[in-house]
Amino acid sequence: MVNTVERDGQTWYECEECGLLLEDETEAKTHEENCSAEEPSYLQ
Incomplete structure (x- = not known):
């Protein structure tokens, strides 16, 4: 399930x-x- 997060008014x-x-x-x-559930691929 995707959570909704409010940050910087967005x-x-x-x-x-x-x-x-x-x-x-x-x-x-x-x-x-x-x-x-591993580190996102863009961090590799």
């Missing part, structure tokens, strides 16, 4: 598995479905 959608914040709810849900 709504973000957080992946429960890895904590990644996304601006678009649809993208967040898609990410979470494919999330391996």
Whole structure:
């Protein structure tokens, strides 16, 4: 399930598995479905 987070007056959608914040709810849900709960790939 994607959590809604308010930061700096903007709504973000957080992946429960890895904590990644996304601006678009649809993208967040898609990410979470494919999330391996490891560090996000962009940090590698």
